[in-house]
Amino acid sequence: MRIALLGPLEARDDTGAPVEIAGIRLRTLLARLALSPGRPVPAEALIDAVWPDEPPAGAINALQSLVSRLRRALPAGERNRLQSRPAGYLLSLALDETDVGRLEALVAAGRTARDGAGGSEGLALAARRFAEALALWRGEPLADLETAGFAAVAARLIELRLRTIEDLAEVRLDLGxxxxxxxxxxxxxxxxxxxxxxxxxRMRALCAAGRPSEALAAFEELRRTLAETLGTDPSPPVRELHLAILRGDLRPASPSPPGTCPRWPRCVAAWTACRSPSSSPARGFARCRSRRSPPGSGTGSGCSPAAAAPRCRATRRFRPWWSGAGTCWVSPSGSWPGASPSSRAAPRPTRPRRCARTRCGCRAKTSSALSRR
Known part of the structure; x- marks a missing residue:
């Protein structure tokens, strides 16, 4: 049996046929039990959900009668799912048998893929999971059950949906x-x-579309709205993004070269880490003098086209949401770990330091050898 709560309450059996649950109280009882699948719900909580204003005299007996009616309304093969417990009642459902459980699982899977080191493949998987989660939404949660008992639950689910929309937008921007x-x-x-x-x-998307002036206008609209309504200013991350647009740090989106970090336009805008033929493996890294060269141009001191390509491993340990940049490790071979066995075997730099360059968009971490140069 599957129960849908992200919208008007719906119940379906294993064949997908709808299960008719008549009566607002029966539907409210089913919804409250389905919000805690596989977990006992105290009788007091069920009474508060079904009779939010004033419970009737003999509320426990009235609840027992209502549970019996709900059990009879379920399909014959599903009636044993509604079980009595010493402290209340339990609806035996797996997490994926409710759309709320599937929503939370998909969002968690998307965030895990986004925050992992999978590069563009991880971001693409995260985008799919976020889109699948949002596709479960059919409207306001429990829209047909207008009781105060579900207000907090509905607010939590609406907030989760908005955060998922924000996550999906940022991942799409990272992918171009x-x-x-x-x-x-x-x-x-x-x-x-x-x-x-x-x-x-929205500001990032406008810059990616080659419309930075409209991005600045959007910031002014936000600043004016917050000042007139709340008497406050935009948060520091948004202000830093505004400054980055003014400096011209954000460039129009362009497709990433195959097998490279999806953030290479931002990486190459400030850094291109490469390995100089004159440097030994012990020194690990050398700084490319042509850090603003296009990827693979091969210009600069001792840089080959393969070495100049700003391929990196986006560990995302430091990922400001306003810029979509990740923490980038650039291997001595210039390759992105995960693209080939040789790149995965490349040693990591030691004694990492935060890049101190003010115009560095990716906040790359470099080795002490790179810092000395």
Missing amino acids: DTGDLVSELEELTAAHPFRERLWAA
Whole structure:
């Protein structure tokens, strides 16, 4: 049996046929039990959900009668799922048998893939998981059960949906998949004017589309809205993004070379780490004098086209959400670990230091040998 809560309450049997649950109290009872699948729900919590204003006299007996009616309303093969417990009642459901459970599992899987070291493949997997999670949404949670007992649950699920939308927008920007993202974010910022992550994603999308002046106008709109409504300013991350746009650090999106870090346009804007033929493996890294050269150009002191390509391993240990940049480890071979066995075997730098260059978009960590040069 599957129960859908992300919208009007729906119940379906194993064949997909709808299960008719008549009566607002029966539906409220089923929804409250389904929100805690496989876990006992105290009788007091069920009474508060079914009769939020004032419970009837003999509420325990009335609840027992209501549970019996709900058990009879379930299909014959599913009635044993509704079980009595000393402290209350339990609806035996797996997490993936409710759309809320599937939503939370997909969002968690997407964030794990995004925060991992899988590069563009991990980001693409995260985008798919976030999109699948959002596809489960059918409207306001439990829209047909207008009781105060579900207000907190509905607010939590709405917040989870908005955060998932923000996560998906940022992942799409990291992948360079802007598409219709600008128009979508314009609608979202109009509907949710205080969600600064949505405004930051909109500004990034406009820059990726080659419209930085409109990105600056969007920042001014956000600043004016916050000042007039709340008497405050945008958060520091959004202000830093605004400064980055003014400096011209954000460039229009372009496809990443196959097998390279999906953030190479930002990496090459400030750093290109390469291995000089004159440097020994012990020194590990050498700084490329042509750090603004296009990837694979081969210009600069001792740089080959393969070495100049800014391929990196995005461990994402430091990932400011407003810029989409990850913490990048660049191996001595210039390759991105995961692309080939040789790149995975490349040694990591020792004694990492934070890049001190103010215009560094990717916050690359470098070895002490690179820092000395």
